[in-house]
Amino acid sequence: MQFVKMVITGPFSAGKTEFIRSISEIGAVTTDETISRNAPEYGIKPQTTVAMDFGRITVDDDLVLYLFGTPGQRRFDFMWEILAEGMLGFVVVVDSARPETFREAKSILETFRAYAPTPYVVAANKQDNPEAWAPDDLRIALRIDDHIKLLPCVATDKESVKNVLLELLYAILDEMDA
Amino acid sequence: MALKGNLADFSTTQILHLINLAKKTGTLRLYEPVVTKEMIADGAGHKHPRVIPGKERATVVFEQGRLVLAAMGDHDGHLASVLHKAGKLNAEQARVIRERGSKYSDKALALMLINANYVTKADIVRSIRQHTLDIVYDVMTWRHEPFVFEENVTPPPGRITVPIDLKNVIIEGTRRAREIKPLEEELPNLDLALKFPESPGDKFRGVRLSVEEWRVVGFINPKNSIRQIAKACNMTDTEIRRVVYGLLQAGLVELVRPPGMQLPKVQAADGTRRTLPQGPQVKRSVVERLIARIKEA
Numbered sequence: 001m002q003f004v005k006m007v008i009t010g011p012f013s014a015g016k017t018e019f020i021r022s023i024s025e026i027g028a029v030t031t032d033e034t035i036s037r038n039a040p041e042y043g044i045k046p047q048t049t050v051a052m053d054f055g056r057i058t059v060d061d062d063l064v065l066y067l068f069g070t071p072g073q074r075r076f077d078f079m080w081e082i083l084a085e086g087m088l089g090f091v092v093v094v095d096s097a098r099p100e101t102f103r104e105a106k107s108i109l110e111t112f113r114a115y116a117p118t119p120y121v122v123a124a125n126k127q128d129n130p131e132a133w134a135p136d137d138l139r140i141a142l143r144i145d146d147h148i149k150l151l152p153c154v155a156t157d158k159e160s161v162k163n164v165l166l167e168l169l170y171a172i173l174d175e176m177d178a
Numbered sequence: 179m180a181l182k183g184n185l186a187d188f189s190t191t192q193i194l195h196l197i198n199l200a201k202k203t204g205t206l207r208l209y210e211p212v213v214t215k216e217m218i219a220d221g222a223g224h225k226h227p228r229v230i231p232g233k234e235r236a237t238v239v240f241e242q243g244r245l246v247l248a249a250m251g252d253h254d255g256h257l258a259s260v261l262h263k264a265g266k267l268n269a270e271q272a273r274v275i276r277e278r279g280s281k282y283s284d285k286a287l288a289l290m291l292i293n294a295n296y297v298t299k300a301d302i303v304r305s306i307r308q309h310t311l312d313i314v315y316d317v318m319t320w321r322h323e324p325f326v327f328e329e330n331v332t333p334p335p336g337r338i339t340v341p342i343d344l345k346n347v348i349i350e351g352t353r354r355a356r357e358i359k360p361l362e363e364e365l366p367n368l369d370l371a372l373k374f375p376e377s378p379g380d381k382f383r384g385v386r387l388s389v390e391e392w393r394v395v396g397f398i399n400p401k402n403s404i405r406q407i408a409k410a411c412n413m414t415d416t417e418i419r420r421v422v423y424g425l426l427q428a429g430l431v432e433l434v435r436p437p438g439m440q441l442p443k444v445q446a447a448d449g450t451r452r453t454l455p456q457g458p459q460v461k462r463s464v465v466e467r468l469i470a471r472i473k474e475a
Contacts, residue, residue: 004460004468011221023475059471063464074222088460099183103363104221134179140196141188162472169469176462 005066006168007083008053009108010093011101012072015125015155017053019093020067022161024055052083074104077111084115089168093155094142096124096132106142119171123153123164181327184211184229187220189360190318191351193327194245195427198344201243205331208236208323231324236317239333245347246339247306248313255309257284257291257302257338264305266297283336307340311347318351345385345428352424353388361419365426368405368415371436372398372422381430394421400434 008016053069068083070076084090090112094105112120122144124135133141139150149167154160181193185208193206209231216228239247249255258279262272279287291297333339355361375381387395390411397407408418425431 002460002464004464012219012223014221023472025475057468057471057475059467063467065468065471072221072223074224088465098221099181100187100218100226101221103187108221131180131182133181136200137181137196140199141192158475162475165472166469169465169472172465173462173469176465 001061002063003066004063004088005068005086006165007068007070007087007090007112008093009070009080009090009112010072010123010125011095011104011108013098014072014093014095014101014105015153016069016072016093018155019091019123019125019153019161019164020053020055020069022156022158023057023165024067025058026056052079080108080111081115084112087116087118089119089121089172091164091168092120092122093125093153094122094138095126096135096138097126097129099133099141102138102141109142119168119175121149121151121164121168121171123151123155125153125155127152128154179329181325183325185320185323185325186229188325190314190320191348191355191423191427193325194318194344194348194351195429197240197327198243198348199429202327202329203241203243203332204239204327204329205333206238206240206325206327207234208238208317208320208325209233210235211322211324229322229324231326235320235323236313238314238317239331239339240344241332241339241341243344245310245314245342245344247333247337248310248317250313250316253313257287257306260305260309261291261297261302264301264308266301266305271296284338285336288338302338303340306338307342310340310342314347315351315354318354343384345381345430348428349385349387349391349424352420352427355420361416361423365404365419365423368408368418369403369436370433371400371403372407372425372431373400373434374398375429375432378430385428385430390417391421391425394418394425395430398431401436403436 008019010016052071053067055067055069057065057067059065070080070083092105092109092112095101109120109122122138122142124132124138126132127135135150135152138144144150149171151164151167152160153164196202197206210233211229212232214228214230217225218228219225233251235251237249238245253259256276258267258272258275261267262269267275275287275291279290282290288302292299292302390413393411394407397410404418404422408415411418413421422431426433
């Protein structure tokens with residue numbers, strides 16, 4: 001049996017957990033904790049990922065793809081390196097409607113690029129939000145090179161998530177051909 | 179689609195860079211920041227009070243990626259006031275023209291002033307250009323204002339617009355930047371190198387650089403790190419950051435990893451620094467099977 005791993009990363013509340021839930025064949029295993037009233041994130045969203053999200057896509061008896069979602073909060077960033085080890089590629093999920101998270105998204109992207117020179121794509125999530133920045137504007141805002149795929153995404157929509165993962169796999173194939 | 183945000187997260191320089199690169203047409207409005215009791219989280223999960231737009235402070239208009247007009251909330255922006263500020267009309271002339279010319283558009287008023295030999299066309303263009311630049315350079319020092327950029331919202335007919343290339347505005351605004359922290363955040367790694375973008379001749383056309391900036395440009399080569407350029411030009415880290423940041427935002431140079439540069443090591447949970455091993459060496463057929471499986475999911 002062969003296992004391959006992809007990492008889904010991005011800033012706090014970017015939509016990583018929804019992304020994995022939309023495509024995973026098992027009810028995604030999450031380590032979401034209810035945010036306590038005293039925590040700084042209280043009031044932003046009811047739960048947050050503290051260690052990782054975990055999804056699975058079985059290809060056949062010999063091959064399984066695991067999706068690992070990183071916790072978005074910086075105080076859990078010690079988990080990032082552990083999750084990044086051995087990854088085939090990674091997806092950076094960005095909340096297109098929250099420019100206050102763009103700087104963090106860029107920082108996370110650079111950190112994961114430093115972990116391993118694996119292919120990656122950027123998912124411009126929440127494109128169904130009327131306040132979302134267009135992918136072309138996000139590319140400039142995040143200084144994403146033209147050769148990196150930056151894809152419109154709605155993480156709650158399975159087809160949209162499939163498209164992002166397929167584009168990442170195509171990028172991996174391109175890298176093999178290079 | 180409007181671009182909304184706050185200058186604390188996305189600076190005026192970055193907005194101008196985006197508008198310049200995407201050749202956007204539209205109106206940027208900046209507002210007084212009003213801090214509310216509601217808390218929101220940034221990308222790292224740190225909580226901050228939500229800042230909402232208050233009274234409009236400034237409006238800046240762009241056409242095809244060029245700056246064409248700017249107005250400050252508390253200035254009337256009337257052509258007579260602009261010409262008075264530029265020393266082309268005295269206070270009494272400006273007052274009379276404002277009173278009697280209120281029913282005319284700026285364009286009609288400009289024609290009347292030129293025909294009456296009060297000013298020349300060049301005076302008007304130069305005065306409006308300077309007025310626009312003064313406002314934009316002021317806006318470039320703001321740090322916490324909410325903003326909205328509305329695409330395809332253009333100035334009312336009758337206003338005089340003077341197209342100004344944004345590259346020079348970005349470089350000059352960066353020269354005037356007082357705060358260093360944003361530069362360090364935007365350009366943390368001086369071991370990276372610089373290269374020219376495609377068609378550099380077109381990009382540099384009409385750009386006015388200082389002697390220091392030209393010296394840096396003279397050393398641009400993917401083999402030279404920014405740190406090496408700083409040493410060759412006898413510049414401090416802050417000085418080189420300021421120059422390179424301006425050139426980057428103006429789209430005149432791009433960052434590249436110099437040949438042989440190791441990927442930065444990452445700090446492990448136990449405090450040691452190491453580079454992670456490469457990802458698994460999977461066969462092409464494995465990736466193709468994954469693609470087929472996800473397609474049918």
